Amino acid sequence: MCGILGRKEMKALVKIQSEIVREIRRFLFKKGFLEVLPPLFDEVTDPGIRRAKFFEIEFYGKSYKLMSALTVHKQILASHFGKIFSFCPCFRKEDRKARYTKRHLAQFWQVEVEIPYASYEDAMKLVERLVQSVCKHVKEKCRKELKVLKSDLKVPSLPFPRIKHEDAVRIARKLGRKAYWEKELPWEAEKALSLHFKQPFFIFLYPAGSRGFYEKIESRKSLSFDLIYDSGFGEGCSGSERECEYEKILKKIKGTHLEKSKWYLDSIKKLKPSSGFGIGLERLTRYICKLPSIEKATLFPRIPGG
Ligand code: AMP
Numbered sequence: 001m002c003g004i005l006g007r008k009e010m011k012a013l014v015k016i017q018s019e020i021v022r023e024i025r026r027f028l029f030k031k032g033f034l035e036v037l038p039p040l041f042d043e044v045t046d047p048g049i050r051r052a053k054f055f056e057i058e059f060y061g062k063s064y065k066l067m068s069a070l071t072v073h074k075q076i077l078a079s080h081f082g083k084i085f086s087f088c089p090c091f092r093k094e095d096r097k098a099r100y101t102k103r104h105l106a107q108f109w110q111v112e113v114e115i116p117y118a119s120y121e122d123a124m125k126l127v128e129r130l131v132q133s134v135c136k137h138v139k140e141k142c143r144k145e146l147k148v149l150k151s152d153l154k155v156p157s158l159p160f161p162r163i164k165h166e167d168a169v170r171i172a173r174k175l176g177r178k179a180y181w182e183k184e185l186p187w188e189a190e191k192a193l194s195l196h197f198k199q200p201f202f203i204f205l206y207p208a209g210s211r212g213f214y215e216k217i218e219s220r221k222s223l224s225f226d227l228i229y230d231s232g233f234g235e236g237c238s239g240s241e242r243e244c245e246y247e248k249i250l251k252k253i254k255g256t257h258l259e260k261s262k263w264y265l266d267s268i269k270k271l272k273p274s275s276g277f278g279i280g281l282e283r284l285t286r287y288i289c290k291l292p293s294i295e296k297a298t299l300f301p302r303i304p305g306g
Pocket residue numbers: 049069092094103104105106108110235236237238278279280281282283294
């Protein structure tokens with residue numbers, strides 16, 4: 001064997017990633033979830049990807065989008081099939097500047113989870129248990145591989161700290177970073193917080209309107225959260241309680257491609273309340289293996305900007 005795939009670091013990475021996937025499946029199956037295979041492209045996908053753009057393909061004369069995330073689908077799927085999860089390939093034309101963040105790829109995987117009748121707090125509890133369980137499993141099964149990668153992975157203890165967005169803004173400002181009450185944290189502020197903490201933590205209750213349209217709003221707050229890894233690794237997961245009222249969704253999707261899809265408009269008429277989240281697999285791999293950059297957490301890195 002020659003080249004990059006023959007290196008012992010690559011073998012260690014592939015083994016650890018395989019164990020991460022195995023443990024995620026074991027954990028979610030044990031909790032009664034059903035695995036659903038996602039589409040790879042569709043007429044609708046998650047429009048809430050901020051500065052990133054879609055990859056579009058032509059399919060028998062009509063334009064379709066490669067999946068950016070499974071969010072809009074999984075809300076519909078959970079209404080029909082109950083607790084579901086999916087390993088979803090995600091494609092996003094991230095801003096060229098994103099290549100310098102060390103945590104953005106243009107092609108990555110998410111484990112996507114949706115739970116009917118759950119609150120965002122229930123979803124946070126599931127995320128922390130899942131991440132803890134994966135860290136524990138990898139530490140037990142991949143001692144040799146972690147050593148090859150020089151990872152000093154620690155199993156994080158529960159519960160993960162929970163910080164309201166408004167408090168995160170205060171801490172970021174004290175750390176000398178710009179942060180705003182009405183917006184998500186800028187990358188630099190998030191990184192400063194991530195460096196400040198010694199274990200993964202949540203930022204929750206973001207300001208209304210600062211995030212995806214599908215997040216439920218109460219008292220001018222979005223019932224949503226991010227999991228942030230410590231030691232500068234940054235955001236690893238986003239989740240929320242979902243808006244499920246048809247009329248409210250119609251208002252929120254004005255101007256997006258979703259309002260042109262008959263399938264989508266029909267499918268959201270009878271949504272059940274639900275909460276869900278998406279965990280980036282390469283970011284979780286990077287955190288567990290303590291890799292300097294996300295492109296080292298995949299065999300096939302596609303870097304923003306090419
Ligand atoms: P988002 O819907 O943007 O919050 O994405 C959900 C999760 O997917 C994030 O918390 C990350 O773990 C992961 N993710 C999002 N964008 C990227 C990207 N460009 N490269 C790698 N992972 C990503």
